[in-house]
Amino acid sequence: MTSTKIQKTLSVLYIYGMSVKLLREYVDNELVYMSIGIDEEGYREILDFYIGASESSALWEEVLLNLKSRGLEEVLLGVMDSLSELKDAFLKVYPKADVQRCIVHRVRNTITKVRKKHLNEIIEDLKTIYNAPDTEYAKKALKEFCDKWGQIYPKITQSWWNE
Structure with a gap:
């Protein structure tokens, strides 16, 4: 993990894990924990990355605590995948932040x-x-999506509508 100081507030903090094949004694899948920040002017920066064997809330909490110790006091929006443990770890470190599930x-x-x-x-x-x-166009497109697919895929459309 990095120890470089970072700014106090970020508009957006993307956190996610990406599976990659790494060659050590042999090739194996490992997880790269990534954190990317977007400041108030819209500039992006890779804040940290960490390689681990598998995704866990304890490791995510360690990554987030490292960011906090390096000076990141406030995050307005955290964007991440839908792992509830990840969201819990994030909100434990940045309790005032909003959370959004990554569109990908x-x-x-x-x-x-x-x-x-x-x-x-x-x-x-x-x-x-x-x-x-x-936003207005997105709401209209979401309503059309739900109207079109709601009979065939009610759980999917309900999920999109609720988020």
Whole structure:
């Protein structure tokens, strides 16, 4: 983990784990814990990364506590995947922050529950929502998505509507 000082407040903190193949004595899958910050002017910076064998809330909490010890006192929005342990660890360190589920993880989770014949159409409909130019357009696209797919995939549309 890094010890470089970082600024006190970030608008957004992305935290996620990415599985990569690493060669040591042999090739094995390991998890890279990544934290990327976006400041109030919109500049992005890789704040830290850490390699671990598997994703765990204890390791995430260690990563987040390291960020805090390096000077990151406040995060306005944390963006992460849907692991409840990750959200819990994040809110333990930054209790005032809002939390948003990462759109990539949301879409990946959705498409695993969709029939192959609907897959491309659903992906295009979801893109209309998350690539919307403004909030009003996104709300309209979300309503159209739920109206169109609600009968076939009620759990999926309810999940998107609730988040």
